[in-house]
Amino acid sequence: MVFSSLLFLFYFLPLTLVAYFLSPLKWRNLVLLAVSLLFYGWGEPIYITIMLLSIAIDYSHGLLVEKHRDDDKKARRIVAQSIVFNLLLLGFFKYYDFFALNLNGLFGISLPILNIPLPIGISFFTFQTMSYTVDVYRKDAPAQRNLVNFGAFVTMFPQLIAGPIVKYKTVANELNHRDHTAQDFAQGASRFVVGLSKKVLLANNIGALWDSTLLASQAGDLTVIGGWLGLMAFAFQIYFDFSGYSDMAIGLGQMMGFRFDENFNHPYTAISVSDFWRRWHMSLTSWFREYVYIPLGGNRGGLGKSLRNLFIVWLCTGFWHGASWNFLLWGLYFALWLSAEKYWLSSLLNRAPTPLRHVYTLFVVLIGWGLFAIEDMTQVATYLATCFGSGTFASPANWYDLQSYGLTLLVLIVAATPVGKTMYARLPAKVYTFTTPVLMVLGLVVSTAFLVSSSYNPFLYFRF
Numbered sequence: 329m330v331f332s333s334l335l336f337l338f339y340f341l342p343l344t345l346v347a348y349f350l351s352p353l354k355w356r357n358l359v360l361l362a363v364s365l366l367f368y369g370w371g372e373p374i375y376i377t378i379m380l381l382s383i384a385i386d387y388s389h390g391l392l393v394e395k396h397r398d399d400d401k402k403a404r405r406i407v408a409q410s411i412v413f414n415l416l417l418l419g420f421f422k423y424y425d426f427f428a429l430n431l432n433g434l435f436g437i438s439l440p441i442l443n444i445p446l447p448i449g450i451s452f453f454t455f456q457t458m459s460y461t462v463d464v465y466r467k468d469a470p471a472q473r474n475l476v477n478f479g480a481f482v483t484m485f486p487q488l489i490a491g492p493i494v495k496y497k498t499v500a501n502e503l504n505h506r507d508h509t510a511q512d513f514a515q516g517a518s519r520f521v522v523g524l525s526k527k528v529l530l531a532n533n534i535g536a537l538w539d540s541t542l543l544a545s546q547a548g549d550l551t552v553i554g555g556w557l558g559l560m561a562f563a564f565q566i567y568f569d570f571s572g573y574s575d576m577a578i579g580l581g582q583m584m585g586f587r588f589d590e591n592f593n594h595p596y597t598a599i600s601v602s603d604f605w606r607r608w609h610m611s612l613t614s615w616f617r618e619y620v621y622i623p624l625g626g627n628r629g630g631l632g633k634s635l636r637n638l639f640i641v642w643l644c645t646g647f648w649h650g651a652s653w654n655f656l657l658w659g660l661y662f663a664l665w666l667s668a669e670k671y672w673l674s675s676l677l678n679r680a681p682t683p684l685r686h687v688y689t690l691f692v693v694l695i696g697w698g699l700f701a702i703e704d705m706t707q708v709a710t711y712l713a714t715c716f717g718s719g720t721f722a723s724p725a726n727w728y729d730l731q732s733y734g735l736t737l738l739v740l741i742v743a744a745t746p747v748g749k750t751m752y753a754r755l756p757a758k759v760y761t762f763t764t765p766v767l768m769v770l771g772l773v774v775s776t777a778f779l780v781s782s783s784y785n786p787f788l789y790f791r792f
Contacts (some may be wrong), residue, residue: 364483394471426651469497486580492591492611506585516582523575531568537561555715599685
């Protein structure tokens, strides 16, 4: 079940909200846990057992860490056990076949290929539960003694499938007590509709252009103009798809009294690759910095160790996204650029005009999206080679696409900047108060009409 579906919008969500707000305060976490398990198990009920096992393991380990906090060595062992369990869980379901295929090819052995379906959202909820025991060990948050409250944290349906990744310490207090106000509900509902509109009206529309570009590449008909147009289409699709989902998650959380961290901050306005990754999928970047990069030593210990730590983090970031060589290459690609900016390019970038820095950043990011989007290494090499001039420069189909998608691309460019939000916030208070609910209703109606009339509604981050 996805947020941008009629089933969720007109059945699951209204019934959930009714059950949640009609329940006494002390029962609301139990309601949240129950509906979250229903939400997760809707498509693959067998994987609820994995979720329950993860809850039991990390809940018990959190209590053990707090119990043995005076014995640092023992507490560390308990944290390590929790981390190993979560990594084994993630590794088996997400990476076993990848390693088996590569080991079979490399050594001529015959490890079985299991073809086990990937549990939806496993990359997100395993990272959340791993952070819990670490937060308890660091005394950033107390151990959660209420199993229902902890289960609600792990399974919370607004961000269960695709984040943002919520650290336990950021919601620990709200799990025990949170306020529910009409203002928060209204703001959360508005944020949800904004995210829904971004996903359905923007991401889905431009996603069709990327799909047709990919078909042209596979058929050998890709041109230089078509290649770059396709990369732009994918860049906008994944941004409005994922940031739209994050907006919906943050909005749903606020409707229920939770404050989730922001996940995007207009990344395509960045003026360096480093700046881009401070703005894109911020909850994942923050998680790796706090739980991997800094524990490894961060930028302490000299240039060599700093580079080592940065490359480890980005190889992990790439592999986190998928069990495929293209994701590892994508992580290595950005590790190289970030290292170059950190140690060699910073002074040059600081002297460059801001528009040139924007162009440079978008150029690097677009090539990165090519590595990210195409899993077949031969195909991605052919695609990028075409973008750099190995094929025909343009075709009549490219000019048709530019005419068909020109206005859409212009809207996407503006929507990817803070211009619209800034101008809207400057409206007189009376106008703002009147137009906001009107626009929210309009966004919901138009998005619903698109969902009814179209069967094209992919969600890119489901595979992670």
